[in-house]
Amino acid sequence: MNDTMPQGAAAETSSHCCFCSMQCAMKLIPGDKGPGLTIKPSPDFPVATGRLCQKGLNALEHVRHTDRLLYPQRRQSREAPWNRVGWEETTGAIAGQIRRIQERYGNDAVAVYGGGSLTNEVCYLLGKFARVALRTKYIDYNGRYCMSSAAAAGNQAFGLDRGMTMPLSAIPETDYLILAGTNIAECQPTMMPYILEAKKKGATIVTIDPRNTMTSKSADIHIRLQPGFDSVFVSGLLHVIVNEKLYDERFVFERTSGFEQLADAVRDFTPARVEELTGVLESVVRTVARGFAKAQRGIVLTARGLEQQVNGVENTLQYINLALLTGKVGKPGCGYGAVTGQANGQGGREHGQKADQLPGYRSIEDPAARAHVATVWGIDPDELPGKGVSAYEMLMKADEGEIKAMIVLGSNPLVSSPNNSRVERALNKLELLVVVDLFETETARLAHWLLPGSSFLEGEGTLTNLEGRVFHRAQALELPGECKLDYRLICEWAAALGKGDYFQYDGIEDVFLEMCRASSGGKADYGGLNYGRLKREKGVFWPCPAPDHPGSPLLFQERFAHPDGKARLFGILPKMPAEPIDEQYPYILTTGRLSNHYLSGAQTRRTEALAKKTPVPVAEIHPWLAGKIGLRVGERIRITSRRGSIVLQVKVTEGIQPRTVFVPFHWGEELSINRLTVDALDPTSRMPEFKLCAVRIEAVM
């Protein structure tokens, strides 16, 4: 432990875990032995009462790690060593460099790349900073790689994107639960008790995943689907429901439109044909279709498995079709949910960090939205830039030379972006790369400036969990060294750029209250919230437009958010992936997560208790595939795609679809699977196809 680290709080303090969207509450207890602090689960917050998973229990370790950045550093070139610098010099010099770049190439030459782990306040300020201080259209964030397909599908079907249309408490009340492309047991472990309780009460659980996972262990039916076939499979379910008239006629007639298109699209997807295309038995297609449709109450949950594809929006719409067609939205024990990923994956996409968005989930292209937000910000609507491009496309604009400078705050895109050798080339071309992080990440190694931000225990703020529950997270520890609160840093940059008047706040709640005003009247309306209320009520579900509004745990009870109040059903014809397998690349690579690591691994690879259990990525393959490549005991495999190659240890398991190899993405450099992934994007959400690319595999010593 570094001696400039905070030596621990004197009294017990509370916080919430920094990792997944469950946002479990924790207590920090001062140790009786020396300066130690321990994390304990807290029973005081209604989401995961009294539970934390391994990541949460060990979340203090990275915060107090000796690798933690403690002061600003700069270097003249990427080859030069880092030099310690003072904050004043740093802020002034960065502002000067930004000005020179903007004078020469225009305002849009500077881009901002944010993150979904940051508080609502920081996400909001990043959006305001880009539009008001930098006046650039280029801002996006890592949530583009995460929730964007689900967000687009929710907006299209319901007219609103709140990941879950119902609170978690609906799960134990349901009779039939479909979990598609979501590995909850490893990714939101403290959500499992809700599912197990439903099971105990007699609910049927169906999982759809190319692998047997910790989650599928709890399932009554597990469908081991080849990646890319969700839409075909769901077409089969919809076909049976339409053909056997199992749909909720009244709900479909009164509350939705688009039934004819849906029925047309699924006409040819008989269970027999679906069996032919997917290998899933005809009888299983019928059983699941009938079971779900006839259940009194049912829930469909999806996650990145089917969303992170070039057809991600349509795949998600298919599962929403299933929930709507059977009338299972807006009622107790029912709902559709895209299980949000990051700590603030929900709030992070609502308040203007996204390329096309202003606070309150407003569209930056809507004149009324621009006028409202411009008034709150005290600027002329014409000063607001237009819509920018998605995260990966911003990186490509750096590669093409249009973007010359980038500020990265709260993300490690060199590890987490697809086809990342191209991303490395792009970042290397930037004239100015500023990274604000806790560590010298893989991305930071390409930066000119490396600035120490604040961790979850040091910055007060609000977040919005996977249910849409907005809650307050207190400050638990003092900032170590010369670290700075992310929000202060943004305000200081704005001041150095001559826009300080627009960033005057009396503390962080002041930022929150301005954000609530900016969101007011928008779809994600936080207008009725303040810190006092959030603390008292242990979180409030948005929309919450007024102080006397109770919040909205269960959405769409009477109307959907489209102007006519109806949800939309879609007629979807399944499409091919960007890179179908062929003779040269005959297998499918899919990527995802392990329980002990988190995203780019910046935090969890530095946590001994976690890294010890899972030190390196291991590829999962089926015995059939092992036989095909002649794998012998002790050998590793080389996986090669059109973009790159990687050598990994291997686990041979019956529990994976035979033509598929699964590799986790939590490592960088030569262990980074994103060297191989394809950078094709969904046409609507601009989500990369992380879950599917063609590879060849060989055994190596």
Ligand SMILES: Nc1nc2c(c(=O)[nH]1)N[C@H]1C(S)=C(S)[C@@H](COP(=O)(O)OP(=O)(O)OC[C@H]3O[C@@H](n4cnc5c(=O)[nH]c(N)nc54)[C@H](O)[C@@H]3O)O[C@H]1N2
């Ligand atoms: N331990 C841990 N927890 C996390 C995270 C983490 O990094 N580590 N990250 C958080 C974040 S940001 C997110 S977004 C969530 C992600 O949570 P999930 O989406 O649940 O996680 P993934 O492992 O990416 O993918 C889920 C499953 O999709 C399957 N899959 C692959 N291709 C397909 C397909 O074509 N169809 C179907 N139906 N399934 C497919 C994979 O085998 C995998 O088991 O987790 C959050 N929680």
Ligand SMILES: Nc1nc2c(c(=O)[nH]1)N[C@H]1C(S)=C(S)[C@@H](COP(=O)(O)OP(=O)(O)OC[C@H]3O[C@@H](n4cnc5c(=O)[nH]c(N)nc54)[C@H](O)[C@@H]3O)O[C@H]1N2
């Ligand atoms: N192949 C493949 N690639 C994927 C995915 C996949 O399934 N497969 N999933 C995608 C998904 S869903 C996601 S969400 C992305 C995420 O990918 P990344 O954005 O790269 O995720 P993180 O590792 O969370 O990066 C967050 C960084 O911010 C730092 N940080 C954490 N908290 C704070 C803070 O409060 N302030 C500051 N200043 N810094 C902070 C951390 O140290 C870390 O370096 O990865 C995507 N990439």
Ligand code: SF4
């Ligand atoms: S379930 Fe998620 S929020 Fe809860 S302790 Fe684990 S990683 Fe943290």
Ligand SMILES: [Mo]
């Ligand atoms: Mo994510």
